[in-house]
Amino acid sequence: xxxxxxxxxxxxxxxxxxxxxxxxxxxxxxxxxxxxxxxxxxxxxxxxxxxxxxxxxxxxxxxxxxxxxxxxxxxxxxxxxxxxxxxxxxxxxxxxxxxxxxxxxxxxxxxxxxxxxxxxxxxxxxxxxxxxxxxxxxxxxxxxxxxxxxxxxxxxxxxxxxxxxxxxxxxxxxxxxxxxxxxxxxxxxxxxxxxxxxxxxxxxxxxxxxxxxxxxxxxxxxxxxxxxxxxxxxxxxxxxxxxxxxxxxxxxxxxxxxxxxxxxxxxxxxxxxxxxxxxxxxxxxxxxxxxxxxxxxxxxxxxxxxxxxxxx
Amino acid sequence: xxxxxxxxxxxxxxxxxxxxxxxxxxxxxxxxxxxxxxxxxxxxxxxxxxxxxxxxxxxxxxxxxxxxxxxxxxxxxxxxxxxxxxxxxxxxxxxxxxxxxxxxxxxxxxxxxxxxxxxxxxxxxxxxxxxxxxxxxxxxxxxxxxxxxxxxxxxxxxxxxxxxxxxxxxxxxxxxxxxxxxxxxxxxxxxxxxxxxxxxxxxxxxxxxxxxxxxxxxxxxxxxxxxxxxxxxxxxxxxxxxxxxxxxxxxxxxxxxxxxxxxxxxxxxxxxxxxxxxxxxxxxxxxxxxxxxxxxxxxxxxxxxxxxxxxx
Numbered sequence: 001x002x003x004x005x006x007x008x009x010x011x012x013x014x015x016x017x018x019x020x021x022x023x024x025x026x027x028x029x030x031x032x033x034x035x036x037x038x039x040x041x042x043x044x045x046x047x048x049x050x051x052x053x054x055x056x057x058x059x060x061x062x063x064x065x066x067x068x069x070x071x072x073x074x075x076x077x078x079x080x081x082x083x084x085x086x087x088x089x090x091x092x093x094x095x096x097x098x099x100x101x102x103x104x105x106x107x108x109x110x111x112x113x114x115x116x117x118x119x120x121x122x123x124x125x126x127x128x129x130x131x132x133x134x135x136x137x138x139x140x141x142x143x144x145x146x147x148x149x150x151x152x153x154x155x156x157x158x159x160x161x162x163x164x165x166x167x168x169x170x171x172x173x174x175x176x177x178x179x180x181x182x183x184x185x186x187x188x189x190x191x192x193x194x195x196x197x198x199x200x201x202x203x204x205x206x207x208x209x210x211x212x213x214x215x216x217x218x219x220x221x222x223x224x225x226x227x228x229x230x231x232x233x234x235x236x237x238x239x240x241x242x243x244x245x246x247x248x249x250x251x252x253x254x255x256x257x258x259x260x261x262x263x264x265x266x267x268x269x270x271x272x273x274x275x276x277x278x279x280x281x282x283x284x285x286x287x288x289x290x291x292x293x294x295x296x297x298x299x300x301x302x303x304x305x306x307x308x309x310x311x312x
Numbered sequence: 313x314x315x316x317x318x319x320x321x322x323x324x325x326x327x328x329x330x331x332x333x334x335x336x337x338x339x340x341x342x343x344x345x346x347x348x349x350x351x352x353x354x355x356x357x358x359x360x361x362x363x364x365x366x367x368x369x370x371x372x373x374x375x376x377x378x379x380x381x382x383x384x385x386x387x388x389x390x391x392x393x394x395x396x397x398x399x400x401x402x403x404x405x406x407x408x409x410x411x412x413x414x415x416x417x418x419x420x421x422x423x424x425x426x427x428x429x430x431x432x433x434x435x436x437x438x439x440x441x442x443x444x445x446x447x448x449x450x451x452x453x454x455x456x457x458x459x460x461x462x463x464x465x466x467x468x469x470x471x472x473x474x475x476x477x478x479x480x481x482x483x484x485x486x487x488x489x490x491x492x493x494x495x496x497x498x499x500x501x502x503x504x505x506x507x508x509x510x511x512x513x514x515x516x517x518x519x520x521x522x523x524x525x526x527x528x529x530x531x532x533x534x535x536x537x538x539x540x541x542x543x544x545x546x547x548x549x550x551x552x553x554x555x556x557x558x559x560x561x562x563x564x565x566x567x568x569x570x571x572x573x574x575x576x577x578x579x580x581x582x583x584x585x586x587x588x589x590x591x592x593x594x595x596x597x598x599x600x601x602x603x604x605x606x607x608x609x610x611x612x613x614x615x616x617x618x619x620x621x622x623x624x
Contacts, residue, residue, distance in 0.1 A: 105423075107419075120589055138594060164474070275437055283427075
């Protein structure tokens with residue numbers, strides 16, 4: 001009997017593990033649930049969910065015995081958790097195993113933006129170095145003033161890395177936290193006014209929609225660089241594009257966007273932006289860990305055991 | 313009376329400072345000394361030197377009153393220091409002020425190579441993300457095993473940064489050094505066998521010519537990544553190219569090459585190499601510091617005071 005529905009694009013290894021471990025039935029996205037045979041839908045107790053398409057009340061109501069949505073990824077903003085809780089459906093995610101990768105990419109994007117490494121690589125490879133001489137001077141990064149919006153597990157990993165670059169660390173979170181001498185700001189505008197490099201490490205979802213507002217972006221100033229590894233929704237993207245195009249901030253390093261993967265084409269015209277295709281956790285090693293954690297949650301639920309990483 | 317000869321391509325600000333401070337006469341390279349008027353050559357006591365062209369005994373002998381060669385840059389392998397010492401000519405360089413920038417670029421190149429950020433940026437910007445979906449998975453960097461060849465001031469700055477990435481730090485230097493739990497290797501082959509990521513932070517010059525040999529490169533293995541921010545001369549470049557082309561190592565991040573800027577075109581065909589046009593110290597802030605330190609050395613010498621950063 002099929003008790004598990006696997007939603008999303010899985011690797012061959014993960015597809016095999018879901019099939020062999022749970023006899024899972026696979027579909028591409030939550031919009032495909034309605035087309036699943038009614039008899040099969042009636043037996044589904046757990047969903048292994050991967051992707052960013054909305055999984056809301058309507059989808060849940062198509063699965064009458066659903067008790068678990070095991071999300072692949074730390075961010076579960078595609079899932080209507082309130083609707084799940086109202087139906088007694090548990091949600092799990094895959095935190096922590098991806099913190100290092102996401103923080104690595106965040107730091108890499110900051111260094112790449114400031115040191116113009118993509119442009120410099122092009123300069124050398126195109127033969128301009130040989131023909132015209134040195135690439136233009138760019139910008140010292142070590143010793144800079146950096147702000148983290150959201151000092152959760154990933155924000156802290158970013159900050160820990162930046163300590164080695166002698167950065168002066170500031171952060172904004174709802175409450176002040178125990179930190180080694182970092183400076184807390186009660187509001188994000190104050191944070192942006194105090195730093196040049198701003199990392200956005202918020203959770204996604206309605207509560208943080210547009211949290212990095214036009215006012216925050218303007219407070220950062222013309223030497224400012226914004227790095228976002230959270231969700232496209234956390235930044236007022238129209239304000240960000242305006243600021244990048246007009247030079248009101250210096251640049252950005254962005255792994256996440258609104259309307260991924262069909263991002264606003266205005267980004268393509270901006271040389272001062274390092275664009276990454278939402279690959280923060282995109283390493284072989286970490287994706288294996290994420291998928292294994294997702295499956296451990298499914299197995300625990302089906303066996304009536306405690307969930308490893310519950311959300312609600 | 314012109315006592316200072318400024319050799320190399322200086323910024324407008326530096327040219328003005330050399331002219332206003334020292335009435336310096338400027339020429340493009342050491343090969344132009346012979347063409348300088350003999351009367352002027354006879355009065356030159358100090359050379360402010362910038363560039364990588366050879367400054368040897370023949371050039372020194374064209375300047376009979378020369379007492380100082382103040383190099384712009386930490387690496388002074390273009391200057392024949394033994395020949396200078398034999399003539400009573402002092403040499404200075406510009407250490408320390410560039411350590412941060414060079415270490416920043418070294419770490420950036422490692423992350424860029426492992427996380428394939430240039431390729432991923434291209435994937436997004438070219439519309440392939442929108443059309444074909446996610447970029448391929450790459451490689452976890454944090455927690456890796458890293459080796460530093462040459463734990464001088466720059467090597468140590470690199471290692472300090474990598475601690476924040478939870479790397480297991482190994483190094484090779486002539487003698488074991490005081491370090492916070494890092495592992496010393498008496499020879500570079502042993503170092504390469506023990507790590508995946510190998511940073512080359514040696515001084516240049518004849519003593520380190522080809523120090524990272526074919527045996528060292530082969531010991532690194534197929535997961536190995538070499539990052540070089542020292543001098544092109546420190547690596548057996550033919551062996552490196554062979555290893556990169558055949559997949560005997562995974563990749564490289566290179567800021568320095570033999571025959572810069574006309575580097576071996578075999579590098580251009582390698583997607584697994586991050587190429588930078590020798591811009592390790594290439595930030596506005598640091599170049600100002602380097603030029604100021606160079607001029608302080610010239611001023612100290614001409615005033616008969618102690619040199620700030622003597623080499624010999």
